[in-house]
Amino acid sequence: MHLMLTLLALVLLAQTATCYAQDTLWFEVKSGTSYQTRFSLANDTPPEDTSALRELLQKHLTIHEAMQNPRMNDSEWRRLIQKTPQEIADLVATEGYFKTKTVTVQPSVNLAEFHISLPPQAxxxxxxxxxxxxxxxxxxxxxxxxxxxxxxxxxxxxxxxxxxxxxxxxxxxxxxxxxxxxxxxxxxxxxxxxxxxxxxxxxxxxSGPAVRIGEVSIHGLQHYKESLVRPLNTLKTGAPYRQSDLLTLQNSFMSTGKFRSVDVVARTEALNADHSADIDVTVHEMEQNTFRIGAGASTNTGARIVFNYTDRNLFDRGLLWDSSLRLEQKLQAVTSNITFLTDNKGYRDSIQNSVTRTDLEGQITTAVQNGVRRYWGQPGIFEQYVGANLLYEFLTVDGESSQFNKAATLAYGLNVRKLDHPLAPTKGWILNTQFQLAPLDKLSDGRFLQSQARLQGFYPLTQSTQWLGRIEVGTVTGARSVPATYLFRAGGDQSVRGYAFQSLGVKEADAIVGGRVLLTGSSEIVQWLTSSWGAAVFVDFGHAANSWKDYDPAFGYGLGVRWRSPIGPVGVDVAYGEETKEYRLHFNLGVNF
Incomplete structure (x- = not known):
């Protein structure tokens, strides 16, 4: 009798082993110890992609975490084997697989096999x-x-x-x-x-009640009169409540450069009798005066050192004065920029003064500029400006011919951004346009119009793959004697990679000078390997010329590395210039707006 029972048990065991042997091996886990798990899927398992389930079980089953413990013993191992089928059912249920069946087989002391039969996904x-x-x-x-x-x-x-x-x-x-x-x-x-x-x-x-904007209160001011910053309020009492409008209000204060942080809180839990919510704006001011020294390098203009002085309350009128001395290998500049606070009509005025010297591709240019601008709209979203500028330019080409140019111009610009993230966008677009007109012969060497537009696009091809595109076009029409400052050249980090900064233009003697037309573009694919690191492949094209019939684009292409840093995207590229037959290293920080 005992012999027959033993034979029957062996037959059943053999049949069970044969049945499970037909299951498809899914994955195995083996730690540094001798314990091991093996997972198989029944042949009737639906053919859906199970990679997500595999990762779920590998990471979150208790038995796998315990296998890393060097003090694991056989008694604890058997206990974990018994509870694993229920854990499997609970975990895969989160992915829509309910009523999952799991059969456990233990061919040896240290090996546990789990044969899983998944139902169709819910x-x-x-x-x-x-x-x-x-x-x-x-x-x-x-x-x-x-x-x-x-x-x-x-x-x-x-x-x-x-x-x-x-x-x-x-x-x-x-x-x-x-x-x-x-x-x-x-x-x-x-x-x-x-x-x-x-x-x-x-x-x-x-939904609860429909809420409207109530009174806006400003807290935390120490050096500025409230009457100066009150025009920064972009909310209107009685307007419908919108969460996005609170962010716009916060950006309005932050864009002044006067506050370290701005907190905007709506009292939506304590509504007024008319269902309006009062708004509290709490500001934390930055230091009134700061002096900074910075050093660095770029593949465009070489090593640099920058001295910057900022007064955030010039003449005690809330004016922001930002001045700097910039010393680079190929560029030296002294700049002064005074920005007024937004007035009651939403206008933001500024006064700019600068002296800039550049030494690029055999052309030395010293430009003295004095200008004013008026901005309106939402900074970083939809912003327009008009301005006037007076330019005096001293130009030397190839160390020989030199000339003096002047131009008085009127300007109009439009900046539009629609991005999913202001610093590291993955989807959206940016449009920048600018028109500069020199209308009077008496104040300029001739009448001309410079038109320029730049469009950038960001699009996610997959969850980890991103496409970036850029196209820029510019033209100068009118007088032949246009200052070099208003002409175009291409090449460099944000233009055509594979070529030196502003090395693509019109050949004049042994120098490269600016042209009257410009067209550049780029197409780039970034594959993110982790949440912070990615690899890129790109193709750039472009050139500057005196006319469209003379335009002949130069091409550059290469590979790069991308890093999502806390201050924005960082890129390092190696690009090959098809025209020069040379490789160049390029470094980029942030998104060029």
Whole structure:
């Protein structure tokens, strides 16, 4: 009798081993100790990509964490083996696999095999989302419709805990960003039928009252009169509450260069009787006077040392005076910039004075400029300016011919940015345009118009792959005697890589001088290998010429390394210039706006 039972057990064991041997080996984990786990998937497992599940089990199963402990013993090992099937079921359920079956086999003392049979991934079968509250009123119909359309987990979509949590947060955020900062979830339920792998979603939200902007109070001022900074307030009492408007207000204060930090808080939890929320702006001022010395180097203009002095309350009128002395191998400059605070009409005025000397490609240029500008709009989002500038220029080409040029110009510029991040964008675009007109012969060597535009684009091809593009075009029309400052040259870090800074232009004797037309562009692919480090491949083109019929683009291409630093993206490139047959090293810090 005992013999028959033993034989039967052996037969069953052999059949079980044969059955599991047919399963597909998924992955194995072996630590520094002798303990090892092996995971197999049943042949009837759906063919979906299981790499995410594999990583989930490798990282979060208790048995794998314990295997790293050198004090692991056989008794603890057996206990962990027994609890692992339930942990597997709990973990894969977060990815939408419910009613997972796991059979454990232990061929040897130190080896545990887990044979997993995954059901089909759960799908959303029905969605019941309701939003009540003041948002139901006709005046908020557009906000309600936008919230309903934003629901990202529709019928037949794959259900996971992450997708479920994200869907709820995004719907709630749509209301919070609008005029309903007190919106809340009242019912949240996802009912799973493990037999059919179908999920019934029920979600209810209360929008609460529609909130409007109340009084704006400014706190923390020490050296500035409130009357000077009050025009920085971009909010209007009685306007609908918008979370983005609070950020605009914060940027308005920060862009002055006078405050170390600015906190904007809306009292949405203590509304006034008319459902308005008062706004508190708390500022922390920077030092009134600072002096800084900086040193560095660039592949464009060489080693440098910079002396900078800043007075943030010039004449006790809230004027920002920023002055600097810049000494580089190929460029030396003295600059002074006085910026006025935003006035009651939203205008920001500035006075610029500078003396700049450059020695590039056989051309030495000394330019003295005095100008004024008026800005309006939202800095960093949509900003325009008009200005006037007086230029005196001393020019020497190839150490021989020298000349004096002058020009009085009027300028108009437009800067537009639509980015997902101000310092390290992954999606969006930047447009910069500028027009400079010299209208009077008496104040200039001739009448001319300089037009210039630059467009940059950022687009994520995949979660870890990004495309960056750039195109820049410029023209000068009018008089033949245009100052070199207003002509174009190409080449360098932010132009055509593979060529020296401003080395692409019009050949004159042994020097390179500026041209009247410019066209440059770039296409770049960045593959992020980690969250901070990536590799890039790029192609640049461009040149400057005296006319479009003389235009012949030079090409540069190469490889680079990218680092997402705390102060913005950093890039190091090695580029090959097709025209010069030379390799050049380029270094970039930040996004060129």
């Amino acid at each position: 799908k959303v079968s029905q969605v019941n989302v309701s939003i009540t509250g003041e948002i139901q009123q006709p005046s908020h119909q557009s906000t309600l419709e936008a919230a309903q359309k934003s629901w990202p987990l529709p019928v037949n979509s794959t259900f996971t805990q992450q997708a479920w949590g994200t869907a709820k947060r995004e719907l709630l955020a749509t209301l919070l960003r609008a005029e309903f900062p007190n919106a809340k979830i009242t019912t949240s339920q996802a009912m799973v039928n493990p037999q059919t792998q179908e999920v019934l979603i029920t979600l209810a939200m209360d």
